[in-house]
Amino acid sequence: MARPRSFDREHVLHAAERQFRASGYNGTSVDDISAATGLGRGSLYAAFDGKHGVLLEAMGGYFARLGQFAPKALAGPDEGALDRLHGYLLRAVHGVPLAADVPPAPDRAAAACFAAKMALELGASDPEVERLANDCFSVLVTAVAECVRAAQRNGDIDPDADPDDLAYLLLTIIRGTDVVGAYGHSPARLTSIAESAFALLPRPRHR
Amino acid sequence: MARPRSFDREHVLHAAERQFRASGYNGTSVDDISAATGLGRGSLYAAFDGKHGVLLEAMGGYFARLGQFAPKALAGPDEGALDRLHGYLLRAVHGVPLAADVPPAPDRAAAACFAAKMALELGASDPEVERLANDCFSVLVTAVAECVRAAQRNGDIDPDADPDDLAYLLLTIIRGTDVVGAYGHSPARLTSIAESAFALLPRPRHR
DNA sequence: GCGGTTCTGTACTGAGTTGTCAAGAAGGGC
DNA sequence: GCCCTTCTTGACAACTCAGTACAGAACCGC
Numbered sequence: 001m002a003r004p005r006s007f008d009r010e011h012v013l014h015a016a017e018r019q020f021r022a023s024g025y026n027g028t029s030v031d032d033i034s035a036a037t038g039l040g041r042g043s044l045y046a047a048f049d050g051k052h053g054v055l056l057e058a059m060g061g062y063f064a065r066l067g068q069f070a071p072k073a074l075a076g077p078d079e080g081a082l083d084r085l086h087g088y089l090l091r092a093v094h095g096v097p098l099a100a101d102v103p104p105a106p107d108r109a110a111a112a113c114f115a116a117k118m119a120l121e122l123g124a125s126d127p128e129v130e131r132l133a134n135d136c137f138s139v140l141v142t143a144v145a146e147c148v149r150a151a152q153r154n155g156d157i158d159p160d161a162d163p164d165d166l167a168y169l170l171l172t173i174i175r176g177t178d179v180v181g182a183y184g185h186s187p188a189r190l191t192s193i194a195e196s197a198f199a200l201l202p203r204p205r206h207r
Numbered sequence: 208m209a210r211p212r213s214f215d216r217e218h219v220l221h222a223a224e225r226q227f228r229a230s231g232y233n234g235t236s237v238d239d240i241s242a243a244t245g246l247g248r249g250s251l252y253a254a255f256d257g258k259h260g261v262l263l264e265a266m267g268g269y270f271a272r273l274g275q276f277a278p279k280a281l282a283g284p285d286e287g288a289l290d291r292l293h294g295y296l297l298r299a300v301h302g303v304p305l306a307a308d309v310p311p312a313p314d315r316a317a318a319a320c321f322a323a324k325m326a327l328e329l330g331a332s333d334p335e336v337e338r339l340a341n342d343c344f345s346v347l348v349t350a351v352a353e354c355v356r357a358a359q360r361n362g363d364i365d366p367d368a369d370p371d372d373l374a375y376l377l378l379t380i381i382r383g384t385d386v387v388g389a390y391g392h393s394p395a396r397l398t399s400i401a402e403s404a405f406a407l408l409p410r411p412r413h414r
Numbered sequence: 415g416c417g418g419t420t421c422t423g424t425a426c427t428g429a430g431t432t433g434t435c436a437a438g439a440a441g442g443g444c
Numbered sequence: 445g446c447c448c449t450t451c452t453t454g455a456c457a458a459c460t461c462a463g464t465a466c467a468g469a470a471c472c473g474c
Contacts, residue, residue, distance in 0.1 A: 002420040004471065024328045026233035030462060040423045041463080047421095050463065109330030119389040121231045121328050123316030134390040162403075168387075168396070169403045173376070176383030180375075182326040183341040189375070196369075196376045200407045209450035211441065237432065247453050252433070254451095 009047070010061065012037045017058040018098055022110040024121050025055060055118070059132045062114045067139045069100055074147040081150035082157065086198055088144070089170065093177040093190040108181030108190075116178050137175075141167045158202035166201070173197045216254070217268065219244045224265040225305055229317040231328050232262060262325070266339045269321045274346045276307055281354040288357035289364065293405055295351070296377065300384040300397040315388030315397075323385050344382075348374045365409035373408070380404050 015037040019028050030051050034041055048054045073088050095104030095111025104111035115133035122129050145167035151157040157166075177190050222244040226235050237258050241248055255261045280295050302311030302318025311318035322340035329336050352374035358364040364373075384397050 002418075002470095002472065005421065006470085007421095022330070023332075024231070024233060026231060027328070029460075031460090042424080042465090043422055045463070107331040109327055112327060113386075116386045116389075117327055120316055120319060120324055120386055121234070123229070123389060124314040124391070125230075130389070130391050134392075137387065137390050165399060165403045168400055169380070169407075172380055172383035172387050172400050174383070175386040176379035176381070178386065179320075179323045179327055179382040180344065180379050182323075182330060182337070183344050184331070184337050185341075192372060193375055193379050196372045200376075200409060202407060209440095209442075209448075212451070213440085236430075238430085248433080249435085249454080250452060257433070 005047070007037070007039060007043070012039060012047075013054070013058045013061045014098060016054050017062060017114060018105075018110075020055060020058060021112070021114050021117060022105070022107070025118060026121070056128060056132065059115060059118065059129065059136075063132060063136050063139070066096075066136050070140050071143045071146075074143045076150070078150045078154040081147050081154055085144070085147050085151060085170075085201075088147075089174070089194045089198055090191060092174045093181075093194040094187055095178070095181065108178075108184075112178035112182065113175060116175050137171065140174075141171050144170055155204055158204050161202045170197065212254070214244075214246060214250070219246060219254075220261070220265045220268045221305060223261050224269060224321055225312075227262060227265060228319070228321050228324060229312070229314070232258075232325060233328070263335060263339065266322060266325065266336065266343075270339060270343050270346070273303075273343050277347050278350045278353075281350045283357070285357045285361040288354050288361055292351070292354050292358060292377075292408075295354075296381070296401045296405055297398060299381045300388075300401040301394055302385070302388065315385075315391075315394075319385035319389065320382065323382050344378065347381075348378050351377055362411055365411050368409045377404065 016033050019032055019036045023032065028051075030041060030044065033039075033051070033054060034044060037044075039047075044050075044054065048057055070088075073091075074084055076084060095108060096113050097104045097111070109117075113136070115136035118126075118129050119133035124130060141164070145163045148157060148161075148163040148166050152159050152161070152163065173193070177193060180193070181190055223240050226239055226243045230239065235258075237248060237251065240246075240258070240261060241251060244251075246254075251257070251261065255264055277295075280298075281291055283291060302315060303320050304311045304318070316324075320343070322343035325336050326340035331337060348371070352370045355364060355368075355370040355373050359366050359368070359370065380400070384400060387400070388397055
């Protein structure tokens, strides 16, 4: 029996995420968020807990999104595992889109993994962000490692290789393209890096 | 016939670099720089051109430092090239030190490549920084590619592999560890990533 | 349609920010 | 030892920022 909220919480967090990813945390003011979301300051402070609260919740939403889409892109039958890995790698080096159906931002630095950008900007001075960011990374590592195991079962990747080590390495490469992309390199260069990485995957020895 | 400058320009840029790398660009105020360098505001604005000018000059110094030390670590006779590459990789994943004789910062995010941090934080909105950062990257890619070529001549790396592609990939991995390190992963994990990458280098096919 | 509760927008405060300026200090040439 | 030039210092004004408080609007149940 009270006035209902007039905004969509997820939509607001989405807009905030876009802003943070475009301008960084310290480069974004509450007024920027207010303008991007259309919400007044009062509502922002009531619904979230100020700027930092918005960041944490936006990162939480990002984490949930990753946890939903990455496994979906990588999980499946053993036969297609290597192909899925290939496709994932090729897509991932071009950034993380805001939503599944929109292309990543044209500015590659703004398309970089939200968690990566925040973790690198805020560093160890913000343990909450560091942990959330690491959670995002772990979800991806787990999904990739599972896909590697599937490819191994199918005889496409050397069974002696450690799937977790391989997953860490692949994710490190993907995060690296966030940085290399920020230097202004062309998408073609990033694709080339992805292909080089894929070509070096350890194949089974015989046959 | 005028009063000489009482501070060492390089020393000031060094302190500013440390500050920027620790707190990011937007997270660093002119007062922070002033405190870190011991210089007053007036001197800062006279000697450099405000905060942004200090950043550009600090990045210039960083670039010069890279251009001097990275080739020194990687260049040499063909025989030891693979070993040098291995050693470089193992060191690089733990960050870029402020000077050759000091260890990288304990906070891995603050030890990340200066250029990488600034490029990712400021993105395409600051073309000068983007270009300077890319210059830093290019110096490293060139040095690594040259070392790969030396290893190829020595029969330690598959001669069919493209040394430039390999160098891009290796540098992407190193930059990736800047991000993964910022997530809070242990140095041991970063070392393990470096070793995995090294193990996947394409070796010559027959013997 | 009325009351009560919650949401919304805006104005305000105090702290922190950048860039400038003027007055004083310091050193070299003569 | 004096003068001129440059450097240095600290203070200043204008502005932006984060967070708060208050007044008004909207909606639900009855």
